[in-house]
Amino acid sequence: MSAPVISVESLTDTRLSDQSLASANSGGCASTSCGSSRRPDDLDPAVWDKIKDHPCFSEEAHHYFARMHVAVAPACNVQCNYCNRKYDCANESRPGVVSEKLTPDQAVRKVIAVANEVPQLSVLGIAGPGDACYDWEKTKATFERVVREIPDVKLCVSTNGLALPDHVAELAGMNVDHVTITINMVDPEVGTKIYPWIFYNRRRYVGIEAARILHERQMLGLEMLSARGILTKINSVMIPGVNDQHLIEVNKWVKQRGAFLHNVMPLISDPAHGTYYGLTGQRGPNAIEMKALQDRLQGGAKLMRHCRQCRADAVGLLGEDRGQEFTLDQIPGELTYDASKREAYRALVAEDRRDHLAARSEAIGMVKTASSGKSLLVAVATKGGGRVNEHFGHAKEFQVYEASPMGISFVGHRKVEQYCLGGWGENATLEGVIAALEGIDIVLCAKIGNCPKDQLADAGIRATDAYGYDYIETAIGAIYAAESGVPALAAIA
Known part of the structure; x- marks a missing residue:
């Protein structure tokens, strides 16, 4: 899903859907309240202004705008059984890992370099690799310096919550509008299975006392x-057999205390990472288990389903990471911020969002009026502009949508290994792709060969390239209507 560096010339000469955007859709965080490019009627204008260009807080915006994390806060005050910050693979997306730790001054240089070359950038976050609120002086110094250089970038903090209450006033004073808190339990008994220890008020706590303190501080923050x-x-973090059922209670608690979004992420527990869970064989959930839990949470706190579990030094659109393009050795010593690319990009995005919104509304109306009572899970290969525009063999992930009498909604993504390299497909890799698409009814892509199409069919998954370069919702609406016997744009191949 990589998006190339965009010049101002290409912004004005090339459609967003072909070059400049990551995959788009128009659902929201499990509702329309944070998903469309037009402010929903039930959302306060001030809140809408905060989220409309934020790729993490608005599912629709994440296809148009990029985030950047700077790794300036390495110290941490909580040990989690799923975390080992010492392991780093540059090709892996996993929280808490970085290739370079930065000083605040180095971070500012890097932010300017990225802002000059990645016009999609709208948000700067500090997510570690330790805890941004525990390593507060570095976090604060970085934000203060960045705001002086790039005042229109949004600021975000990600924290485990233990030190958060001590810095809420300062966060508000710096106009930090968005904070992410990792909350895995509201019952300290469950917490003892997740957190071996915490460090609080210059003392190390373990067991039930550690979990109780952490819980109380998280709720207070x-x-x-x-x-x-x-x-x-x-x-x-959804941990099967530990907190998977308990997260229903977590969702209730955080909704009652004003949380805007709840993001349930799958445990990553590869033994190679050296985490406690990885070394002891604790498995993570599969895609079907994840969706089942998210479906049970419907009606509670609004859900975020588009998370990619980003690294603490991630750069770019969600689903991609361009951090290796901006290592310190590649950044000049002296830089001046140039806002022209970002301004041109935003103007182009505004136009495309209007077109997409109209297409989305038409497609959802088509689905809702269809007589079919069934649901379809659709996996889409896409690389930009909310369109079906990626070759099946080139996809590194598939965006998953559900079409039902309720409309069309984004439900998640399935990461896969790229099947086609150098013009040739690997059978073993294709088997892995098919396994990752378990439960999917239809695959949409810009192009697909007969061999993978036939093997998908043998696995009970239909695939078509008949809707290549259409808006995703337009394609899904046409398919759903055709299967319901309603005249549509085309029939599935």
């Missing part, structure tokens, strides 16, 4: 942020 109007996203 969340309440304080809500009282100040700072939007909060709650990250929860």
Whole structure:
């Protein structure tokens, strides 16, 4: 899903759908309240202004705008059984890992370099690799310097919440509008299975006492942020057999305390990472288990389903990471911020969003009026502009949508290994792709060969390139209507 560096000339001469955007759709965080490019009627204008260009807080915006994390906060005050910050693979997306730790001054240089070359950039976050609120002086110094150089970038903090209450007033004073808190439990008994120890008030705590303190501090921090109007996203790691069922209770608690979004993420527990869970064989959930839990959470705190579990030094659109293009050795010593590319990009995005919104509304109307009572899970190969525009063999992930009598909604993504390299497809890789698409009814892509199409069919998955370069919702609406016997744009191949 890589998006190339865009010149101002290409911004004005080339459609967004072909070159400049990551995959788009128009659902929201499980509702319309944070998903469309037009402010929903039930959302306060001030809140809408905060989220409309934020790739993490708005599912629709994440296809148009990029985030950047700077790794300036290495110290941490909580040990999690799923975390080992010492392991780093540059090709892997996993929280808490970085290739370079930065000083605040180095971070500012890097932010300017990225802002000059990645016009999609709208948000700067500090997510470690330790804890941004525990390593507070570095976090604060970085934000203060960045704001002087690039005042229109949004600021975000990600934290485990233990030290958060101590810094809420300062966060508000720096106009930090968005904070993410990782909350995996509201029952300290469950917490003892996730957190071996915490460090609080210059003392190390273990067991039930550690989990109780962490829980109380997380709830206090969340309440304080809500009282100040700072939007909060709650990250929860789904750990089968540990907290998977308990996350239903977590969702209730955080909704009651004003959380804006709840993001349930799958545990990553590869033994190679050296984490406690990885070394002890604790498995992560599969895609079907993840969707089942998210479906059970419908009606609670609004869900974020487009998370990519970003690195603490991630750069670019969600689903891609261009951090290796901006290592310190590639950044000049002296830089001046040039806002022209970002301004031109935003103007082009505004136009495309209007077109996409109209197409989305038409497609959803088609689905809702169809007589079919069934649901379809559709996997889409896409690389930009909310369109079906990626070759099946080139896809590194598939965006998953559900079409039902309720409309069309984004439900998640499935990461895969690229099947086609150098013009040739690997059978073993294709088997892995098919396995990752378990439960999918239809695959949409810009192009697909007969061999993978036939093997997908043998696995009970239909695939078509008949809707190549259409808006995703337009293609899904046409397919759903055709299967319901309603005249549509085309029939599935």
